[in-house]
Amino acid sequence: METVPDENAESMTLIVFSDALDRALAAFNLANTGAAMGMRVDIFFTFWGLSVIKKGGMERGERSFMQWMMGLMKRGTPGRLKLSEMNMMGLGTGAMKGLMKKYRMPSLEESMALAREQGVRYIACTTSMAMMGLTEDDFIEVDEYAGAATYLSLASKGSVNLFI
Amino acid sequence: MEADRTIDCVGLYCPMPIVRTAQAIKEMEPGQVLELLADDPGVRSDMPAWAEKTGNEFLGIEEVGGEIKVYVRKAVS
Structure with missing residues (x-):
C-alpha cells in the first residue's frame, strides 16, 4: 500500500x-495521534526496529549463516515482540497484553493497522537490511527503502523528531 | 449543548478518543458540532490541544459524574 x-x-x-x-x-501511539492532528508522519525503522515490520519468515534465502541465525533469534513480527522490562520469559509480556485488552487499549497490530489507515509512512533502513541479510520480501508494506540522508531530509522539515 | 453527531469513547484511552474524533470530524460538514463522550481524564487537555492544532473550534467540556462530554465545531474554512 x-x-x-x-x-x-x-x-x-x-x-x-x-x-x-x-x-x-x-511509537505508534504518537504516530496515530500525530496523524489524527493532521501531521504527516514518517517512521524510520532501523537496527532491531526492523523486527516490528518483518513478516517473520525463517527461510535462509541468500543469507550467510550468521545472518540467518540472527534472523532466527530476531524473527520479528509485531506479535512476537517482548517488553523491554519485566518480560519474565514472556509472562510479563502476556500479562501486559491481557491488561491492555481488559482496558480496551489497541494491540500493537491494531495500532499499526490504524497507522496505515491514517496514512503513516514506513521507511526501512537499507544499511541495517544489508547487515542482517534482509530483502524487501522480508517486510510487510513499506513505502520507501532508504538511508540516513532521506531520514535527515524529512527530519529537517519536521517539527517533532524522536528516536525511540 | 446541541450536537450534530455524538461519538462514544467511554472506556477508551489515549490516543483513541483523538483518533476517533479526527475520523468523525472528517466525515462531518463544516460548522457542525461533534459531541465526544469519554471518561479518560486526559481528554480534558488533549481535546483542546487537538482542536488548536487542527484549526477546529473547541467549544467546551461538560462533566456529569465520571462522564466527560467534549464539544468541538468543525472548522468552516
Missing part, C-alpha cells in the same frame, strides 16, 4: 531503533 503524503502538512518523524514491544507501542 502506497500512501501519498500532504506536502504542506506539519510533519513528524520517528526513528524506531528498538524491537521492544513497549517502545513500539509508544
Whole structure:
C-alpha cells in the first residue's frame, strides 16, 4: 500500500531503533495521534526496529549463516515482540497484553493497522537490511527503502523528531 | 449543548478518543458540532490541544459524574 503524503502538512518523524514491544507501542501511539492532528508522519525503522515490520519468515534465502541465525533469534513480527522490562520469559509480556485488552487499549497490530489507515509512512533502513541479510520480501508494506540522508531530509522539515 | 453527531469513547484511552474524533470530524460538514463522550481524564487537555492544532473550534467540556462530554465545531474554512 502506497500512501501519498500532504506536502504542506506539519510533519513528524520517528526513528524506531528498538524491537521492544513497549517502545513500539509508544511509537505508534504518537504516530496515530500525530496523524489524527493532521501531521504527516514518517517512521524510520532501523537496527532491531526492523523486527516490528518483518513478516517473520525463517527461510535462509541468500543469507550467510550468521545472518540467518540472527534472523532466527530476531524473527520479528509485531506479535512476537517482548517488553523491554519485566518480560519474565514472556509472562510479563502476556500479562501486559491481557491488561491492555481488559482496558480496551489497541494491540500493537491494531495500532499499526490504524497507522496505515491514517496514512503513516514506513521507511526501512537499507544499511541495517544489508547487515542482517534482509530483502524487501522480508517486510510487510513499506513505502520507501532508504538511508540516513532521506531520514535527515524529512527530519529537517519536521517539527517533532524522536528516536525511540 | 446541541450536537450534530455524538461519538462514544467511554472506556477508551489515549490516543483513541483523538483518533476517533479526527475520523468523525472528517466525515462531518463544516460548522457542525461533534459531541465526544469519554471518561479518560486526559481528554480534558488533549481535546483542546487537538482542536488548536487542527484549526477546529473547541467549544467546551461538560462533566456529569465520571462522564466527560467534549464539544468541538468543525472548522468552516
